[in-house]
Amino acid sequence: MKNCIALLVLAAMLLVQANATAQTRSLFNGKDLSGWHVDVPAMDTDAKAINPFIIRNGLLVSLGTPQGHLITDAVYQNYRLQVEYRFAGVPGNCGVLVFASTPRALYKMFPKSIEVQMQHGDAGDFWCIVEDIAVKDMETRRGPKANWGITEGKERRIKNLTDTSEKPLGEWNSMTIECVGNTIRVWVNGDLVNDGFNCTAAKGNIALQAEGSEVEFRKVELTPIKKLSPL
Template sequence: MYINPMKKEILITLVTTVGLVLSFTSNAQTKAKSLFNGKDLTGWHADVPEMDNNAAVKSPFIVRNGLLVSLGTPGGHLITDSVYQNYRLEVQYRFAGKPGNCGVLVHVSTPRALYSMFPKSIEVQMMHENAGDFWCIEEDITVPDMEKRRGPKEQWGVNGDKKRRIINLTDGSEKPLGEWNTMIIECVADAVKVWVNGDLVNYGTKSTAQKGQIALQAEGSEVEFKKVVLTPIASLRP
């Protein structure tokens, strides 16, 4: 079959371009990195106020049977040593004994910025039956139907008793107590998207932070984590 030389050259160019784009996308989005090695807490550090002046207080963050465990008390945060930007974070977790509270914090910066406990960040709630809520901690984010999901505008804020909670979009996305949940948090530029067990449960834009550390909470309840994996994402914005 005869192919016009010019058309052939265009075809080759298109094929090459598509190949480069696919290669770039693959390289940009598939270099997954586990933030937990299954053995110890290398790459993380604990910030637990009660440990400051009492050597007898033990960290609430341990490794047990290959799982990263937040014992819940004393309250504090397990924070990555590294800063991250433009990524997809996959966390598999469960409340091992009874329902309770915990959270994954993204865009973490200044420690103990709120109530001398919580670092400046956007919290993605893991509390049983509330997974996917946003909590604004000295940072802010915007969602559709803001007044419906956050309350009266004049009461919004990022500290103190202001309305810092932004309710998620769904009910019933969590597994029954004791089963493993998968939470995916995608942070790209100023947007944050959250999925719980495949359901899109929250989506915000205009985040006042676009990079930072990642933290897990000790907030009263024992939680087990068996997967904390980060995959870089190439930003779609210049």
């Protein structure tokens, strides 16, 4: 009888693990940009402007210019996003935008969202883009409260918790972003680098940037979750 119970428990555990694995899916297929759409302002008026987002050797690549965004067709909430990326050539700038909605809401370029910074040396910063989020030690990490804001000319950057988590240029970095309810937590190569709460959004599209630098992505995977990982 005990052996039967043990087998049933083991079977149930394996089923849970299998379901969890089945829920994780890549947001790009290694062949084309199915499931995404491009928003690059320069492409509206310049017939010679290229699409800066391509698939190359199975990698999703942001060429950096012209600047704009690659945005999921689907809206997501309550998930873990795992991204593996590298600046293969020179240090540069890019970002992952979560809870994205209204396009070109800031500087006629950036969609309304919270940006999780990937810029070399600053990975894990939050940037508020017509959405807001709070963190502990807010004034230390964002500057004087009188200057805070979510639009042009305001203090929109919220500094990450560590600048020592990134790998050397050319090596692959792992970034994990958990969005549950109005909370966003970010890990870079296993280090907790930001923990935000009271976000003014709880769902939206996911976007990747073309922001001046070539970036390669070898993983963009999403797993639905109900609870944040323990700290």
